[in-house]
Amino acid sequence: MKLFRTLILTVILLMAGTSTLWAEETAKKPLDEVFDNAVVIPFNYHDKVFLNGQKTDVFGDYTLHQRNGRVFVPIRMMGYLVAWMDNSHCEVVWDPQKPDDVILVNQGLKQTVKLTVNSKTMYINNQPQTLDVPPQKIEGRVMLPLRGIAEALDKKIVWFDGLIVISNDAIDLQSPQSVAIKDKIKAKLADYRKEVAYEKKVTPVAKYGDTVYYTKIKYINNGQKMIEELYKKTGSGPEVKIELPGENRFNNNDNKLINNELYYVSTINGKSELHIFSFTDNKSRKLCSLGRWNPMDGWLADMKFINDEFYVVLHSGDLTMGSEDLYKLENGVLKEITGVKEFISFDVEGKFLYYTDFHPILYCTENLFRMNMETGEKQTLAEKEFTYGISRTVHEQGGTSYTASNSFYIKDGYVYVLGYKENDPGDKASVYKISLDGQTKNKLTPPVKTFWLVDQAIYYLDSSTGYLATVDLEGNNKKTLVDKSILDLKFFDGNIYYTVGKDTGTGARLGKLYKYNLSSGQEIKLSNQSVSEFLIGKTGIYYKAEGYDLGLYKIGANGQSICLVDDTISSFLLTDSGVVYTMRYMEGIYTVE
Structure with missing residues (x-):
């Protein structure tokens, strides 16, 4: 996970075996139980940390220092990490006219902390507190004592055999669970590789038989313009660029797989068109013209078949001032149906269009x-x-x-x-x-986060608890199926698959994977790993794991997780012919079944 924000706070801690730097009389938890809501920084830091359970690249020339048995960390780095851990807005205020003063503003805590280089007095909302060790300036950077900042921001900080762990919970470092994962964490953070450069990344599109299809970007006109190109690769053979007419767009919603064919936007002689690429014969054909709509001034918001009729939503302008138009394909020509500010959802029944729109x-x-x-x-x-x-x-x-x-x-x-x-x-x-x-x-229901209509029942996630419940189509016979907070959910072949965890609001939605059988009512836990994404299809159940057991996994016939790739996965796509995936630190595209 890449994070490009300004970083904010720092650290000082006593290195003496396994020592606790901040403690209070609370029940301690094993590290594995709090890992997905904590920050872990190695002392031999080189751009990688664990942030809320995800291996994260921290961009910036930051160095940890040790002086007199204490460890110091840059203010910007720690403030950034703590802000992301809590999903709070924290900023550092530094005035070049007062280079020795640093002010940390945490709007979530409604708290302002002022520190001064070489001063042991720290002011929290204008109230003085005494630090054990004052902030120092090392190699031109202001370095702050972590214990003092931990007290100011109400964090728990521990030193765990070369690892700095920041959390909201007291951690039991002596527990067998904590000891068992320590070396795994160190191994994953001892990674000097750089993330694949943006211009070298590829995006999986499809897999048909033994052939993988994917897109790559290319800069032209001395880097002034970016274009996207479609490639294919069969087995261990070389990649082959697929020659397509015009200038094509494959990003975001401008392309979609429908019935094993790729629908995409192409501009030919200055006119935009919708084309279809067939994986069976590797040929492209024009579906229709997109009229005066310009893909450089908008995007293709949606396209789908409803009752064997093809509909397209074209967005023009930006999100604030733009608008959308719905079209229906008739005899090879798009016929405009209606226009709105922004479609939320739409469906067709008979001659009637039903839709919701949003115009804030x-x-x-x-x-x-x-x-x-x-x-x-x-x-x-x-x-x-x-x-x-x-x-x-x-x-x-x-x-x-x-x-x-x-x-x-x-x-x-x-x-x-x-x-x-x-x-x-x-x-x-x-x-x-x-x-x-x-x-x-x-x-029909109490407040919900979202819902699904499957067969003759409504399934929903309760707004306050995140539990999965169901009612019939009259709103009767309410029943709670899963009394756990659910993050993501999919229905497949008589089962419900879902991840259970805490939504931190930081973008990472990590949880354990479960299955609930609709016929028997039996719930089975499928993963011990923290899952960020899972896909289900004919070839099986696959998931992308984060944390110290990161990688790509498949659920075996016995219900056990099988690690297919022991490395950081960037993206993966499930097809009828297996999984296509890319990795964060290795170029190329890969397949596995």
């Missing part, structure tokens, strides 16, 4: 619509003052954030969608069942 500048409420695609007549299905397809969070410190939800289903004459009352700050998104004519509206 003008309105949020009453944003569920039905449109007759033959006449163009549009009506709202929304209840007055209600907002649909969005989860709202009202923050204690002020402000409101919105998250779009892709949970949108049409079944047996009803649309199922998230909804809440906009003018009630305490109301949270729940699942609503609304008739397709808008005449009936029923609330």
